[in-house]
Amino acid sequence: MHTFAVARAVHGIEPLVATEIRRSRLGVVRGLRHREVWFEATDEAGLLGLRTADDVLLAAAVVDGVGHDRSALRRLARAAREVTAERLACLAGGFPDAGRPRPPGGGPMGTDGTSGGLEVSASFVGRRNYSRFEIEDAVGAELARLLRLPYHSRRDGGRPPRDAMSWRVTIEGDQAVIALRPADRPLHRRPYKTASIRGTLHPPVAAAMAELARLEGAGTVLDPCCGAGTTLIEAHAFAPHLRLLGFDHSPDALQAAAANARAALDDGATHPSPRPEGRSPFTGGSPIEGGSSFEDRSLIAGLSPPEDRSPFGWAVADGGRIPVSDGGADRVLVNPPWGRQVPPQGLLAGDLGLLWREVRRVLADDGLAVALVHDGIPRGFAVEETVRVSLSGQHPVIAVLRKRTARR
Numbered sequence: 001m002h003t004f005a006v007a008r009a010v011h012g013i014e015p016l017v018a019t020e021i022r023r024s025r026l027g028v029v030r031g032l033r034h035r036e037v038w039f040e041a042t043d044e045a046g047l048l049g050l051r052t053a054d055d056v057l058l059a060a061a062v063v064d065g066v067g068h069d070r071s072a073l074r075r076l077a078r079a080a081r082e083v084t085a086e087r088l089a090c091l092a093g094g095f096p097d098a099g100r101p102r103p104p105g106g107g108p109m110g111t112d113g114t115s116g117g118l119e120v121s122a123s124f125v126g127r128r129n130y131s132r133f134e135i136e137d138a139v140g141a142e143l144a145r146l147l148r149l150p151y152h153s154r155r156d157g158g159r160p161p162r163d164a165m166s167w168r169v170t171i172e173g174d175q176a177v178i179a180l181r182p183a184d185r186p187l188h189r190r191p192y193k194t195a196s197i198r199g200t201l202h203p204p205v206a207a208a209m210a211e212l213a214r215l216e217g218a219g220t221v222l223d224p225c226c227g228a229g230t231t232l233i234e235a236h237a238f239a240p241h242l243r244l245l246g247f248d249h250s251p252d253a254l255q256a257a258a259a260n261a262r263a264a265l266d267d268g269a270t271h272p273s274p275r276p277e278g279r280s281p282f283t284g285g286s287p288i289e290g291g292s293s294f295e296d297r298s299l300i301a302g303l304s305p306p307e308d309r310s311p312f313g314w315a316v317a318d319g320g321r322i323p324v325s326d327g328g329a330d331r332v333l334v335n336p337p338w339g340r341q342v343p344p345q346g347l348l349a350g351d352l353g354l355l356w357r358e359v360r361r362v363l364a365d366d367g368l369a370v371a372l373v374h375d376g377i378p379r380g381f382a383v384e385e386t387v388r389v390s391l392s393g394q395h396p397v398i399a400v401l402r403k404r405t406a407r408r
Contacts, residue, residue, distance in 0.1 A: 003040070003041040006038055006039075006177055009035055010054060010391060013205070024049075054204050060180060061083055061087075063076060066176045068126075073138045076178070077139060080143050081145075117144070117152050117160065117164045119152045119154065120137075121168050122169040123170050128171075137151075139178060167181070192264035193263075194260060195257075197253050197256050200227055206335075209335075210239075213333060213368055214368060218242060220242070220244075221329065222245045222322070227248060242311060244313065246313065249317070254314045318346040320357075329363055329367060334355075336373070356381075357380075368401065371398070381403065
């Protein structure tokens with residue numbers, strides 16, 4: 001029997017999550033909702049590898065007739081109370097490697113082998129005559145009785161223990177789903193993210209950019225404003241054969257990127273592979289020390305590094321003067337400094353247009369640039385596709401771009 005699962009997503013990229021589920025043969029998609037993809041999981045073990053999803057949940061109950069008045073709380077509580085022992089056992093056993101051993105009663109426990117209780121997080125679309133905390137308490141109290149575990153409410157600002165079992169209730173229209181997170185953390189909290197900086201990109205959004213970049217057949221992928229390295233690490237997870245170049249004006253950002261890339265490779269979140277042979281497009285910049293193939297000064301001179309070296313390369317460089325030869329990048333992934341969380345630095349502080357001039361220069365004639373843009377599509381590019389997302393209270397656009405040429 002297939003497991004009914006729910007993938008949570010940043011609003012706007014739900015279709016990309018559905019595409020990843022289908023392409024990876026993880027399940028049969030049954031529907032899309034606000035920030036959700038509902039599907040029948042056919043490969044439960046692979047669900048925790050979804051890159052574009054914020055989280056993945058196993059559904060315990062789907063509840064119809066959830067209205068806007070307070071009677072909805074009683075309906076949700078009854079649905080939680082009626083979850084069968086067989087269903088709970090199925091949920092608990094669906095992910096044997098998720099780090100949640102089961103107690104004798106069949107329900108999940110904390111990662112240290114002792115019960116951390118349970119917590120519930122709720123959300124809904126539209127206005128209701130009840131709060132998220134009332135939903136959480138109504139469902140949480142019933143689940144706690146069913147599982148014989150303590151319930152940790154968030155109502156008064158309480159923070160559940162880290163090893164508490166995590167349940168989620170989401171409501172859209174008159175339909176709700178009560179679901180269990182099988183993993184110890186949401187999928188968007190990548191284990192490789194050991195170092196962070198201000199304005200770092202949300203990993204599933206970076207994965208969506210990599211998905212849109214059509215990386216099959218590409219050789220070199222460049223990020224001229226790489227920050228903590230998230231876009232390139234996510235690109236490597238989709239296409240391990242890539243040669244990956246990351247530049248940033250901040251040495252601290254580059255140190256974070258190098259640390260995160262090492263953690264990703266060590267953890268197996270991405271898979272090291274020999275980089276494609278050929279002359280390096282790298283023509284300069286200040287390398288960051290730390291053992292990456294493109295950090296080798298001999299490579300800057302045009303020599304190929306040993307094949308067992310890292311596919312990532314990091315160097316301090318100005319986004320207005322990228323140290324890469326003309327047409328040297330098959331793909332460019334970029335989240336430019338918007339001037340909101342991170343101000344432009346160096347040459348870009350005077351003219352952000354210099355970044356787009358350089359992106360056009362380094363991009364191969366048949367290449368693609370995928371950019372997270374806030375103030376419209378930059379000049380000099382033809383638009384292939386756009387995806388509007390909701391991110392940190394803003395609504396930027398992921399734009400898939402080609403160089404605009406006279407022939408086109």
